[in-house]
Amino acid sequence: MKALLFLSCFLLFGEAMFAQSVASGGAVSLEIRNILEASTPGSPVRVGDELLRQYEELIQFYADRAFTPAWPDDQRGNAAVQELLVQIEDSKYDGLKPSSYHLSAIREIAASSDAGRNHENPVHQAYMDLVLSDAFLSLAHDLYLGKVSQEGLQNSWGIEPKHVKTSFGTLLEEGLSSGRIKESLVSLWPRYQVYKSMRRTMKRYFRLAEAMEEPWDKLRGKTIKVNEESRLIPEVRKRLQYWNDLEADNSGEEERYDSSLFDGVRYFQKRNGLEADGIIGKDTYTALNExxxxxxRKVAVNMERMRWLPDTVLNGRFVMVNIANFQLDYLQDNGLDTVFTSKVIVGKEYHTTPVFNGEMAYIVLSPTWTVPSSIIRREMIPKIKKDVSYLSRNHFKILTYSGKEVSPSSIDWSKASAGNFPYMIRQSPGTFNSLGQVKFIFPNKHNVYIHDTPVKSLFSRDLRAFSHGCIRIQKPAEFAAVLLEGDHKWNLESIRAGMESGRETTVLLKKKVPVVLIYLTLWTDPAGKTYLRKDIYERDEAIAKALLLD
Structure with missing residues:
Protein backbone atom coordinates (compact mmCIF):
# COMPACT_ATOMS: atom_id res chain seq x y z
CA MET A 1 0.00 0.00 0.00
CA LYS A 2 2.85 2.41 0.84
CA ALA A 3 4.35 1.69 -2.57
CA LEU A 4 1.08 2.51 -4.32
CA LEU A 5 0.73 5.76 -2.39
CA PHE A 6 4.30 6.65 -3.35
CA LEU A 7 3.55 5.89 -6.99
CA SER A 8 0.41 8.03 -6.90
CA CYS A 9 2.39 10.95 -5.46
CA PHE A 10 5.06 10.49 -8.10
CA LEU A 11 2.47 10.51 -10.87
CA LEU A 12 0.97 13.73 -9.50
CA PHE A 13 4.22 15.63 -8.97
CA GLY A 14 6.68 13.99 -11.36
CA GLU A 15 4.95 14.30 -14.74
CA ALA A 16 7.45 16.88 -15.99
CA MET A 17 10.43 14.65 -15.26
CA PHE A 18 8.73 11.66 -16.85
CA ALA A 19 7.69 13.64 -19.91
CA GLN A 20 11.32 14.72 -20.39
CA SER A 21 12.36 11.05 -20.24
CA VAL A 22 9.82 10.04 -22.89
CA ALA A 23 10.73 13.02 -25.07
CA SER A 24 14.30 11.78 -25.19
CA GLY A 25 13.20 8.41 -26.60
CA GLY A 26 11.87 6.64 -23.50
CA ALA A 27 9.29 4.29 -25.00
CA VAL A 28 10.60 1.53 -22.76
CA SER A 29 10.27 3.86 -19.77
CA LEU A 30 6.62 4.34 -20.61
CA GLU A 31 6.04 0.58 -20.69
CA ILE A 32 7.90 0.07 -17.39
CA ARG A 33 5.63 2.63 -15.76
CA ASN A 34 2.52 1.15 -17.38
CA ILE A 35 3.34 -2.32 -16.06
CA LEU A 36 4.03 -1.12 -12.51
CA GLU A 37 1.01 1.18 -12.54
CA ALA A 38 -1.36 -1.61 -13.60
CA SER A 39 -0.97 -3.59 -10.39
CA THR A 40 -3.95 -4.32 -8.13
CA PRO A 41 -3.49 -3.62 -4.38
CA GLY A 42 -3.12 -6.85 -2.41
CA SER A 43 -2.70 -9.00 -5.52
CA PRO A 44 0.50 -10.62 -6.83
CA VAL A 45 2.22 -8.50 -9.46
CA ARG A 46 3.19 -10.38 -12.61
CA VAL A 47 4.91 -9.60 -15.85
CA GLY A 48 4.11 -12.40 -18.27
CA ASP A 49 4.58 -15.63 -16.31
CA GLU A 50 6.95 -14.07 -13.81
CA LEU A 51 5.86 -13.00 -10.31
CA LEU A 52 7.59 -9.83 -9.11
CA ARG A 53 8.59 -10.53 -5.48
CA GLN A 54 10.01 -7.10 -4.66
CA TYR A 55 7.29 -4.86 -6.03
CA GLU A 56 7.62 -2.04 -3.48
CA GLU A 57 11.39 -1.92 -3.93
CA LEU A 58 10.91 -1.88 -7.73
CA ILE A 59 8.52 1.06 -7.49
CA GLN A 60 11.04 3.05 -5.44
CA PHE A 61 13.97 2.02 -7.66
CA TYR A 62 12.35 2.92 -10.97
CA ALA A 63 10.62 6.06 -9.68
CA ASP A 64 14.01 7.38 -8.54
CA ARG A 65 15.30 7.00 -12.09
CA ALA A 66 12.16 8.35 -13.81
CA PHE A 67 11.33 4.78 -14.95
CA THR A 68 14.28 4.62 -17.36
CA PRO A 69 15.59 1.10 -18.02
CA ALA A 70 18.29 0.01 -15.58
CA TRP A 71 20.06 -2.65 -17.64
CA PRO A 72 22.06 -1.11 -20.55
CA ASP A 73 21.53 -2.67 -23.96
CA ASP A 74 25.22 -2.88 -24.85
CA GLN A 75 28.23 -5.07 -24.10
CA ARG A 76 28.41 -3.75 -20.54
CA GLY A 77 24.76 -4.57 -19.95
CA ASN A 78 25.11 -8.01 -21.51
CA ALA A 79 28.03 -8.76 -19.20
CA ALA A 80 25.91 -7.69 -16.21
CA VAL A 81 23.11 -10.05 -17.28
CA GLN A 82 25.55 -12.94 -17.62
CA GLU A 83 27.05 -12.15 -14.21
CA LEU A 84 23.61 -12.01 -12.57
CA LEU A 85 22.74 -15.35 -14.17
CA VAL A 86 25.84 -16.98 -12.67
CA GLN A 87 24.99 -15.59 -9.22
CA ILE A 88 21.44 -16.93 -9.50
CA GLU A 89 22.69 -20.37 -10.55
CA ASP A 90 25.22 -20.34 -7.71
CA SER A 91 22.60 -19.36 -5.13
CA LYS A 92 22.07 -23.09 -4.58
CA TYR A 93 25.36 -22.97 -2.66
CA ASP A 94 23.67 -20.51 -0.29
CA GLY A 95 20.91 -23.03 0.32
CA LEU A 96 18.48 -21.09 -1.90
CA LYS A 97 16.53 -22.26 -4.94
CA PRO A 98 17.73 -20.60 -8.18
CA SER A 99 14.24 -21.00 -9.64
CA SER A 100 13.04 -18.41 -7.10
CA TYR A 101 14.92 -15.70 -9.02
CA HIS A 102 13.46 -15.94 -12.54
CA LEU A 103 16.13 -18.46 -13.58
CA SER A 104 14.49 -19.71 -16.78
CA ALA A 105 13.48 -16.23 -17.95
CA ILE A 106 16.96 -14.81 -17.33
CA ARG A 107 18.59 -17.71 -19.15
CA GLU A 108 16.48 -16.76 -22.17
CA ILE A 109 17.41 -13.08 -21.76
CA ALA A 110 21.11 -13.98 -21.48
CA ALA A 111 20.88 -16.19 -24.58
CA SER A 112 19.31 -13.35 -26.57
CA SER A 113 21.78 -10.72 -25.37
CA ASP A 114 24.30 -11.33 -28.13
CA ALA A 115 21.69 -10.43 -30.73
CA GLY A 116 21.02 -7.15 -28.95
CA ARG A 117 17.92 -6.33 -26.92
CA ASN A 118 17.34 -2.98 -28.63
CA HIS A 119 15.59 -4.77 -31.49
CA GLU A 120 12.92 -6.07 -29.13
CA ASN A 121 9.46 -4.53 -28.80
CA PRO A 122 9.44 -1.82 -26.05
CA VAL A 123 6.95 -3.88 -24.04
CA HIS A 124 9.28 -6.86 -24.09
CA GLN A 125 12.29 -4.68 -23.25
CA ALA A 126 10.37 -3.36 -20.24
CA TYR A 127 9.48 -6.93 -19.23
CA MET A 128 13.14 -7.98 -19.39
CA ASP A 129 14.32 -4.96 -17.41
CA LEU A 130 11.79 -5.55 -14.65
CA VAL A 131 12.56 -9.28 -14.43
CA LEU A 132 16.31 -8.65 -14.19
CA SER A 133 15.90 -5.99 -11.52
CA ASP A 134 13.44 -8.08 -9.50
CA ALA A 135 15.80 -11.05 -9.64
CA PHE A 136 18.67 -8.98 -8.25
CA LEU A 137 16.54 -7.35 -5.55
CA SER A 138 14.99 -10.67 -4.50
CA LEU A 139 18.34 -12.42 -4.28
CA ALA A 140 19.83 -9.45 -2.41
CA HIS A 141 16.95 -9.52 0.09
CA ASP A 142 17.28 -13.26 0.71
CA LEU A 143 21.07 -13.24 1.04
CA TYR A 144 21.01 -10.46 3.62
CA LEU A 145 17.79 -10.95 5.58
CA GLY A 146 16.97 -14.57 4.81
CA LYS A 147 14.18 -15.93 2.66
CA VAL A 148 12.01 -17.32 5.45
CA SER A 149 10.10 -15.14 7.89
CA GLN A 150 11.13 -16.16 11.43
CA GLU A 151 7.87 -14.87 12.90
CA GLY A 152 5.78 -17.37 10.98
CA LEU A 153 7.74 -20.39 12.14
CA GLN A 154 6.76 -20.27 15.84
CA ASN A 155 10.14 -21.78 16.71
CA SER A 156 11.15 -19.53 19.64
CA TRP A 157 13.44 -17.45 17.42
CA GLY A 158 13.62 -14.04 19.04
CA ILE A 159 16.79 -12.49 17.60
CA GLU A 160 16.32 -8.88 16.56
CA PRO A 161 16.30 -8.70 12.73
CA LYS A 162 19.10 -6.95 10.92
CA HIS A 163 18.47 -3.46 9.59
CA VAL A 164 19.13 -2.77 5.92
CA LYS A 165 21.85 -0.10 5.94
CA THR A 166 21.80 0.58 2.19
CA SER A 167 18.71 -0.05 0.08
CA PHE A 168 18.98 -2.98 -2.28
CA GLY A 169 17.96 -0.62 -5.09
CA THR A 170 20.99 1.56 -4.36
CA LEU A 171 23.15 -1.57 -4.37
CA LEU A 172 21.73 -2.55 -7.77
CA GLU A 173 22.44 0.92 -9.12
CA GLU A 174 26.03 0.75 -7.86
CA GLY A 175 26.51 -2.79 -9.18
CA LEU A 176 25.34 -1.80 -12.66
CA SER A 177 27.36 1.42 -12.81
CA SER A 178 30.56 -0.27 -11.60
CA GLY A 179 30.06 -3.52 -13.50
CA ARG A 180 30.40 -5.43 -10.22
CA ILE A 181 27.12 -7.32 -9.87
CA LYS A 182 28.80 -10.30 -8.22
CA GLU A 183 30.63 -8.21 -5.63
CA SER A 184 27.42 -6.34 -4.79
CA LEU A 185 25.63 -9.59 -3.98
CA VAL A 186 28.56 -11.25 -2.19
CA SER A 187 28.79 -8.19 0.09
CA LEU A 188 25.41 -9.26 1.53
CA TRP A 189 26.59 -12.63 2.83
CA PRO A 190 26.62 -12.91 6.63
CA ARG A 191 29.95 -11.61 7.90
CA TYR A 192 30.54 -14.64 10.10
CA GLN A 193 33.48 -16.67 8.81
CA VAL A 194 31.56 -19.89 9.42
CA TYR A 195 29.09 -18.92 6.65
CA LYS A 196 31.84 -18.98 4.02
CA SER A 197 33.03 -22.32 5.39
CA MET A 198 29.49 -23.71 5.16
CA ARG A 199 29.20 -22.46 1.60
CA ARG A 200 32.34 -24.39 0.66
CA THR A 201 30.83 -27.46 2.33
CA MET A 202 27.66 -26.98 0.30
CA LYS A 203 29.67 -26.95 -2.95
CA ARG A 204 31.42 -30.14 -1.87
CA TYR A 205 28.12 -31.87 -1.09
CA PHE A 206 26.70 -30.89 -4.47
CA ARG A 207 29.76 -32.37 -6.19
CA LEU A 208 29.45 -35.57 -4.15
CA ALA A 209 25.70 -35.81 -4.81
CA GLU A 210 26.21 -35.37 -8.55
CA ALA A 211 28.94 -38.04 -8.57
CA MET A 212 26.82 -40.57 -6.66
CA GLU A 213 25.50 -43.06 -9.19
CA GLU A 214 22.78 -44.55 -6.99
CA PRO A 215 21.40 -43.78 -3.52
CA TRP A 216 22.79 -45.56 -0.46
CA ASP A 217 20.94 -48.49 1.01
CA LYS A 218 19.60 -47.75 4.48
CA LEU A 219 21.71 -49.35 7.18
CA ARG A 220 19.68 -50.89 9.98
CA GLY A 221 20.14 -53.85 12.25
CA LYS A 222 21.03 -54.95 15.74
CA THR A 223 23.43 -53.06 17.96
CA ILE A 224 27.07 -53.88 17.16
CA LYS A 225 29.86 -53.64 19.76
CA VAL A 226 33.61 -53.84 19.30
CA ASN A 227 34.99 -57.35 18.52
CA GLU A 228 31.58 -58.54 17.31
CA GLU A 229 30.94 -59.62 13.71
CA SER A 230 28.24 -58.34 11.35
CA ARG A 231 27.60 -58.31 7.61
CA LEU A 232 27.09 -54.52 7.94
CA ILE A 233 30.67 -53.83 9.08
CA PRO A 234 32.18 -53.53 5.54
CA GLU A 235 29.56 -50.89 4.62
CA VAL A 236 30.07 -49.03 7.92
CA ARG A 237 33.81 -48.93 7.20
CA LYS A 238 33.17 -47.74 3.66
CA ARG A 239 30.96 -44.83 4.78
CA LEU A 240 33.39 -43.70 7.46
CA GLN A 241 36.12 -43.61 4.82
CA TYR A 242 33.79 -41.70 2.49
CA TRP A 243 33.46 -38.93 5.11
CA ASN A 244 37.18 -39.06 6.02
CA ASP A 245 36.44 -40.27 9.54
CA LEU A 246 38.55 -43.38 8.90
CA GLU A 247 41.75 -43.77 6.90
CA ALA A 248 41.04 -44.80 3.33
CA ASP A 249 43.51 -47.72 3.43
CA ASN A 250 41.88 -49.25 6.51
CA SER A 251 40.39 -52.54 5.29
CA GLY A 252 40.23 -54.26 8.67
CA GLU A 253 39.01 -57.79 9.12
CA GLU A 254 36.08 -57.82 6.72
CA GLU A 255 33.02 -58.40 8.97
CA ARG A 256 34.72 -58.01 12.37
CA TYR A 257 34.34 -54.79 14.34
CA ASP A 258 38.01 -54.26 15.17
CA SER A 259 39.76 -51.62 17.31
CA SER A 260 40.77 -49.36 14.41
CA LEU A 261 37.17 -49.17 13.22
CA PHE A 262 36.13 -48.52 16.83
CA ASP A 263 38.24 -45.32 16.84
CA GLY A 264 36.69 -44.23 13.56
CA VAL A 265 33.15 -44.85 14.83
CA ARG A 266 33.82 -42.83 17.99
CA TYR A 267 35.22 -39.93 15.96
CA PHE A 268 32.20 -40.06 13.65
CA GLN A 269 29.82 -40.13 16.63
CA LYS A 270 31.53 -37.16 18.25
CA ARG A 271 31.41 -35.15 15.01
CA ASN A 272 27.70 -35.93 14.77
CA GLY A 273 26.95 -34.96 18.36
CA LEU A 274 26.17 -38.51 19.50
CA GLU A 275 27.26 -40.42 22.58
CA ALA A 276 30.83 -41.29 21.56
CA ASP A 277 30.71 -44.80 23.03
CA GLY A 278 31.73 -46.66 19.88
CA ILE A 279 28.51 -48.71 19.95
CA ILE A 280 26.80 -48.86 16.55
CA GLY A 281 23.13 -48.45 17.42
CA LYS A 282 20.00 -46.68 16.19
CA ASP A 283 21.32 -43.09 16.27
CA THR A 284 24.64 -44.08 14.68
CA TYR A 285 22.82 -45.96 11.90
CA THR A 286 20.69 -42.86 11.28
CA ALA A 287 23.79 -40.65 11.02
CA LEU A 288 25.53 -43.16 8.71
CA ASN A 289 22.48 -43.07 6.41
CA GLU A 290 22.89 -39.35 5.79
CA ARG A 297 19.13 -29.91 3.01
CA LYS A 298 20.67 -29.59 6.49
CA VAL A 299 23.29 -27.11 5.33
CA ALA A 300 20.60 -25.00 3.65
CA VAL A 301 18.52 -24.82 6.84
CA ASN A 302 21.48 -23.68 8.91
CA MET A 303 22.75 -21.18 6.33
CA GLU A 304 19.31 -19.59 6.53
CA ARG A 305 19.71 -19.34 10.30
CA MET A 306 23.09 -17.68 9.78
CA ARG A 307 21.39 -15.02 7.64
CA TRP A 308 19.05 -14.23 10.53
CA LEU A 309 21.90 -13.46 12.93
CA PRO A 310 22.78 -9.86 13.84
CA ASP A 311 26.03 -8.51 12.43
CA THR A 312 26.39 -5.85 15.13
CA VAL A 313 28.27 -8.20 17.50
CA LEU A 314 31.21 -8.74 15.18
CA ASN A 315 33.10 -5.55 16.01
CA GLY A 316 34.32 -6.80 19.40
CA ARG A 317 34.09 -9.72 21.77
CA PHE A 318 30.79 -11.55 22.08
CA VAL A 319 29.29 -14.63 23.71
CA MET A 320 27.69 -17.23 21.47
CA VAL A 321 25.83 -20.26 22.79
CA ASN A 322 24.88 -22.94 20.28
CA ILE A 323 21.96 -24.62 22.00
CA ALA A 324 22.07 -27.69 19.75
CA ASN A 325 25.80 -28.11 20.45
CA PHE A 326 25.52 -27.60 24.23
CA GLN A 327 28.47 -25.21 24.10
CA LEU A 328 29.30 -21.61 24.99
CA ASP A 329 32.07 -19.73 23.18
CA TYR A 330 33.47 -16.28 23.95
CA LEU A 331 34.68 -15.02 20.57
CA GLN A 332 36.49 -12.14 18.92
CA ASP A 333 37.83 -11.21 15.45
CA ASN A 334 34.67 -12.07 13.53
CA GLY A 335 34.32 -15.31 15.44
CA LEU A 336 37.70 -16.63 14.27
CA ASP A 337 39.40 -16.42 17.67
CA THR A 338 37.94 -18.32 20.63
CA VAL A 339 38.90 -16.60 23.90
CA PHE A 340 37.03 -19.06 26.11
CA THR A 341 34.85 -22.14 25.69
CA SER A 342 32.75 -24.29 28.01
CA LYS A 343 30.20 -27.07 27.93
CA VAL A 344 26.68 -26.01 28.83
CA ILE A 345 23.36 -27.63 29.72
CA VAL A 346 20.24 -26.28 27.95
CA GLY A 347 16.48 -26.64 28.23
CA LYS A 348 14.59 -29.89 28.03
CA GLU A 349 12.42 -30.58 25.00
CA TYR A 350 9.38 -29.25 26.89
CA HIS A 351 11.35 -26.38 28.48
CA THR A 352 13.20 -25.25 25.37
CA THR A 353 15.90 -22.61 25.58
CA PRO A 354 14.76 -19.72 23.32
CA VAL A 355 16.89 -18.24 20.56
CA PHE A 356 17.51 -14.52 21.08
CA ASN A 357 20.22 -11.92 21.56
CA GLY A 358 20.91 -9.50 24.39
CA GLU A 359 23.69 -7.76 26.31
CA MET A 360 25.29 -9.14 29.44
CA ALA A 361 25.24 -6.37 32.05
CA TYR A 362 26.30 -7.89 35.36
CA ILE A 363 27.39 -10.96 37.31
CA VAL A 364 25.95 -12.10 40.66
CA LEU A 365 28.27 -14.01 42.99
CA SER A 366 26.76 -16.33 45.62
CA PRO A 367 23.21 -15.71 44.34
CA THR A 368 19.88 -16.47 45.94
CA TRP A 369 17.23 -18.13 43.79
CA THR A 370 13.69 -16.84 43.71
CA VAL A 371 11.78 -19.78 42.29
CA PRO A 372 9.66 -18.91 39.22
CA SER A 373 5.93 -19.24 39.86
CA SER A 374 5.60 -21.82 37.08
CA ILE A 375 8.06 -24.15 38.85
CA ILE A 376 6.31 -23.55 42.21
CA ARG A 377 2.96 -24.54 40.69
CA ARG A 378 4.05 -27.52 38.62
CA GLU A 379 6.84 -29.03 40.66
CA MET A 380 7.33 -27.68 44.18
CA ILE A 381 3.83 -27.71 45.65
CA PRO A 382 3.35 -31.43 44.82
CA LYS A 383 6.72 -32.21 46.47
CA ILE A 384 5.94 -30.14 49.59
CA LYS A 385 2.54 -31.82 49.96
CA LYS A 386 4.31 -35.17 50.11
CA ASP A 387 7.02 -33.99 52.51
CA VAL A 388 7.06 -30.48 54.01
CA SER A 389 10.68 -31.00 55.16
CA TYR A 390 11.64 -30.76 51.46
CA LEU A 391 11.84 -26.98 52.03
CA SER A 392 14.26 -26.98 54.95
CA ARG A 393 16.41 -29.78 53.50
CA ASN A 394 16.97 -27.69 50.36
CA HIS A 395 17.37 -24.33 52.18
CA PHE A 396 14.14 -22.79 50.86
CA LYS A 397 12.31 -19.97 52.64
CA ILE A 398 8.70 -18.92 52.12
CA LEU A 399 8.19 -15.15 51.93
CA THR A 400 5.25 -12.83 51.52
CA TYR A 401 5.50 -10.23 48.81
CA SER A 402 6.18 -7.66 51.54
CA GLY A 403 9.33 -9.63 52.44
CA LYS A 404 8.12 -11.31 55.64
CA GLU A 405 9.21 -14.90 56.22
CA VAL A 406 6.41 -17.41 56.72
CA SER A 407 6.75 -20.71 58.59
CA PRO A 408 5.83 -23.72 56.40
CA SER A 409 3.94 -25.21 59.34
CA SER A 410 1.53 -22.24 59.33
CA ILE A 411 0.30 -23.08 55.80
CA ASP A 412 -2.49 -25.59 55.17
CA TRP A 413 -0.73 -27.45 52.34
CA SER A 414 -3.79 -29.58 51.60
CA LYS A 415 -5.48 -26.42 50.26
CA ALA A 416 -2.40 -25.08 48.42
CA SER A 417 -2.81 -25.09 44.65
CA ALA A 418 -1.54 -23.38 41.52
CA GLY A 419 -4.17 -20.68 41.87
CA ASN A 420 -4.03 -20.41 45.64
CA PHE A 421 -0.45 -19.75 46.74
CA PRO A 422 0.16 -16.05 47.54
CA TYR A 423 3.83 -16.47 48.47
CA MET A 424 7.26 -16.54 46.92
CA ILE A 425 9.84 -19.25 47.60
CA ARG A 426 13.51 -18.32 47.79
CA GLN A 427 16.61 -20.50 48.12
CA SER A 428 19.56 -19.22 50.16
CA PRO A 429 23.07 -18.86 48.67
CA GLY A 430 25.41 -21.85 48.84
CA THR A 431 26.80 -24.86 47.03
CA PHE A 432 23.32 -26.44 47.19
CA ASN A 433 21.65 -23.52 45.39
CA SER A 434 20.03 -24.51 42.10
CA LEU A 435 21.85 -21.61 40.40
CA GLY A 436 25.15 -22.77 41.82
CA GLN A 437 27.44 -20.02 43.07
CA VAL A 438 27.29 -17.47 40.25
CA LYS A 439 24.90 -16.25 37.57
CA PHE A 440 25.46 -14.09 34.48
CA ILE A 441 22.64 -11.72 33.63
CA PHE A 442 21.68 -10.33 30.22
CA PRO A 443 18.19 -8.85 30.86
CA ASN A 444 15.53 -10.31 28.57
CA LYS A 445 11.81 -11.00 28.46
CA HIS A 446 12.40 -14.76 28.64
CA ASN A 447 14.05 -14.51 32.08
CA VAL A 448 16.82 -16.76 30.74
CA TYR A 449 20.40 -16.39 31.94
CA ILE A 450 23.65 -18.32 32.31
CA HIS A 451 24.44 -19.83 35.69
CA ASP A 452 26.48 -22.36 37.66
CA THR A 453 24.93 -25.64 38.86
CA PRO A 454 25.49 -27.92 41.85
CA VAL A 455 24.92 -31.00 39.63
CA LYS A 456 28.23 -31.31 37.81
CA SER A 457 27.82 -34.93 36.72
CA LEU A 458 25.48 -34.02 33.84
CA PHE A 459 28.34 -32.33 31.96
CA SER A 460 29.78 -35.78 31.24
CA ARG A 461 26.80 -36.50 28.97
CA ASP A 462 27.10 -35.75 25.24
CA LEU A 463 23.40 -34.79 24.99
CA ARG A 464 22.76 -32.17 27.69
CA ALA A 465 19.15 -30.95 27.57
CA PHE A 466 18.09 -31.01 31.23
CA SER A 467 17.29 -27.46 32.38
CA HIS A 468 14.09 -25.42 32.60
CA GLY A 469 15.37 -23.14 29.82
CA CYS A 470 18.33 -21.36 31.42
CA ILE A 471 21.90 -22.23 30.49
CA ARG A 472 24.06 -24.02 33.03
CA ILE A 473 27.80 -23.59 32.49
CA GLN A 474 30.53 -26.06 33.43
CA LYS A 475 33.31 -23.51 34.08
CA PRO A 476 31.59 -20.53 35.73
CA ALA A 477 34.53 -19.07 37.69
CA GLU A 478 36.79 -19.13 34.65
CA PHE A 479 34.07 -17.49 32.54
CA ALA A 480 33.65 -14.73 35.11
CA ALA A 481 37.41 -14.16 35.16
CA VAL A 482 37.50 -13.72 31.38
CA LEU A 483 34.55 -11.30 31.44
CA LEU A 484 36.17 -9.24 34.23
CA GLU A 485 39.59 -8.98 32.60
CA GLY A 486 40.90 -5.46 33.07
CA ASP A 487 38.98 -4.93 36.31
CA HIS A 488 41.75 -4.82 38.95
CA LYS A 489 39.25 -5.66 41.71
CA TRP A 490 38.65 -9.13 40.35
CA ASN A 491 40.75 -12.15 39.45
CA LEU A 492 40.08 -15.89 39.56
CA GLU A 493 40.97 -16.11 43.27
CA SER A 494 38.75 -13.21 44.39
CA ILE A 495 35.90 -14.43 42.15
CA ARG A 496 35.99 -17.86 43.79
CA ALA A 497 36.08 -16.22 47.22
CA GLY A 498 32.98 -14.19 46.29
CA MET A 499 31.24 -17.32 45.00
CA GLU A 500 31.84 -19.07 48.33
CA SER A 501 31.06 -16.11 50.59
CA GLY A 502 27.38 -16.93 51.17
CA ARG A 503 26.62 -13.23 50.61
CA GLU A 504 25.03 -12.10 47.37
CA THR A 505 27.33 -9.68 45.50
CA THR A 506 26.52 -7.94 42.22
CA VAL A 507 29.42 -7.05 39.90
CA LEU A 508 28.65 -4.65 37.04
CA LEU A 509 30.56 -5.19 33.83
CA LYS A 510 32.47 -2.09 32.72
CA LYS A 511 31.30 -2.75 29.17
CA LYS A 512 28.22 -4.73 28.23
CA VAL A 513 28.95 -7.91 26.28
CA PRO A 514 26.72 -9.00 23.38
CA VAL A 515 25.19 -12.45 23.88
CA VAL A 516 23.69 -14.50 21.05
CA LEU A 517 21.84 -17.75 21.69
CA ILE A 518 21.65 -19.67 18.43
CA TYR A 519 20.47 -23.06 17.22
CA LEU A 520 22.73 -24.64 14.60
CA THR A 521 22.43 -28.34 13.82
CA LEU A 522 25.23 -28.24 11.24
CA TRP A 523 28.24 -25.99 10.73
CA THR A 524 31.74 -26.07 9.27
CA ASP A 525 34.76 -24.73 11.10
CA PRO A 526 37.42 -22.56 9.36
CA ALA A 527 39.56 -25.69 8.87
CA GLY A 528 36.79 -27.22 6.76
CA LYS A 529 35.56 -29.86 9.23
CA THR A 530 31.79 -30.27 9.29
CA TYR A 531 29.90 -31.01 12.50
CA LEU A 532 26.31 -32.21 12.84
CA ARG A 533 24.08 -32.13 15.89
CA LYS A 534 20.81 -33.76 16.76
CA ASP A 535 17.80 -31.54 16.13
CA ILE A 536 16.78 -31.79 19.80
CA TYR A 537 13.84 -29.39 19.45
CA GLU A 538 12.80 -30.66 15.96
CA ARG A 539 12.99 -27.23 14.35
CA ASP A 540 14.79 -28.02 11.08
CA GLU A 541 11.85 -29.41 9.17
CA ALA A 542 9.73 -26.24 9.33
CA ILE A 543 12.57 -24.16 7.87
CA ALA A 544 13.29 -26.73 5.16
CA LYS A 545 9.66 -26.66 4.06
CA ALA A 546 9.56 -22.86 4.13
CA LEU A 547 12.67 -22.80 1.92
CA LEU A 548 10.81 -25.11 -0.50
CA LEU A 549 13.61 -27.69 -0.29
CA ASP A 550 11.30 -30.68 -0.79
Missing amino acids: SPASLI
Missing part, protein backbone atom coordinates in the same frame (compact mmCIF):
# COMPACT_ATOMS: atom_id res chain seq x y z
CA SER A 291 23.89 -38.93 2.14
CA PRO A 292 25.31 -35.83 0.43
CA ALA A 293 21.81 -35.08 -0.90
CA SER A 294 20.20 -35.17 2.55
CA LEU A 295 23.04 -33.14 4.05
CA ILE A 296 22.53 -30.43 1.41
